[in-house]
Amino acid sequence: MSDNGLHHVTAYAGDIQRNLDFYRRVLGLRLVKKTVNFDDPSTYHLYYGDEAGRPGTILTFFPVAHAARGQVGIGETQETAFRVPRASIGWWTHRLIEKGVDHDALVQLFGEPVLRLRDPDGMVLALVGVDEATEGAPSWTGAEVPAEHAIRGFHGVTLLLKEAEPTARILTGVFGFSEAGRDGAMTHYANGSGVGGFVTLRAVGEFLRGRPGAGSVHHIAFRAKDDAEQAAMVADLTGTHGLQMTEQRDRAYFRSVYFREPGGVLFEIATDIPGFAIDEPAETLGETLKLPAFLEAHRARIEEVLPVIA
DSSP states (O other): OOOOSEEEEEEEESOHHHHHIIIIIISOOEEEEEEEETTEEEEEEEEEESTTOOTTSEEEEEEOTTOOBOBOOBTEEEEEEEEEEGGGHHHHHHHHHHTTOOBOOOEEETTEEEEEEEOTTOOEEEEEEETTOOTTSSOOOSSSSOGGGOOOSEEEEEEEESOSHHHHHHHHHTSOOEEEEEETTEEEEEOSOSTTOEEEEEEOSSOOBOBOSBTOEEEEEEEESSHHHHHHHHHHHHHTSOOOOOOOEEOSSEEEEEEEOTTSOEEEEEEEEEOGGGSSOGGGTTSSBOOOHHHHTTHHHHHHHSOOOO
C-alpha cells in the first residue's frame, strides 16, 4: 500500500463569492481548479489546495446561492481539520479575531493544540498545530497568509457515528490506519501519512441524522496511487467487507469509486493521477473555467448561467 490518507473533502456552500473570499483570503488556500459539477453543469465546483493541488490538501465545494444550511448528524463528517505549524497557532488566533471569524477557545486534543472555527456557511473546521508542519510541507505562499504560517494540507476529519467499531474495521483493514488514542467518545486513528493521515471517530449512540445543505460535507475521499491500487481496495471492500461500490467514474483530475461505509458516511477512493495540471499550466491553476471534454461543446450556454465571480 502507498499513502492511503485523505485525498480530498467535498462540501456544500452557499454564496460562491463569500466562499472564495474566505478560503482564498482568510485561510490563504489556492484555488487550484474552477470547473462545474459534472452531474449538474449549472453549478460551479471549486477546488482549493496547496500550490500544486497535491492529494491531501484539497477541499472542494459545490456552491449554490441561497442554499439552506445543513445540519450535522450521525453518519456525517463533523469536522475537517487542517495542519499548521505548532508555533503559528497564536498567529492564527489573532487572525481569526481580526477577520471576525467565528471560533472557539484553543483546546488540547490528543497532545496537539486545536483551534476550531466555522466558515461563513457554518462548516466546522479546525487548525491543528503540529511540529512536522514545517515550511517544506505542502502549502501555498501566493496568498495573504505569510509562508511561515500557511496551512500545510489536511490534518484529518472527525466522523460522527452511532458506533465506531464497524467504521474502524474499514479504516484499519483497507486504508492502513491504526488506533492512536482515545478521549471520551472519540477514538483517534492514524496511518502515518502526515498530510491527511488522521481520522477521528466520535461514537454518540442514537442521535439525529444529518440534513445536507450549505456548510455540510458531502463526502470524504481517500487516496489510491493508481487504478491498480484502487481496484485492489475495491476487491477488499466487496470481498472481505461485503460493501457495495459504484463503478469507476472519471473526474478528469482523478478517477473515483464511491461507497457508504457501515456508519453511513459517503467514502470515495480517488487516484492520485492524473492531477490538476492536466488541462492548464501549474502556474495558472484555477484562473479560468475548465470543462471536461463532454461539456466543452456547451461552454457558451454553461457560462451564461454560472454566476460571475472575482
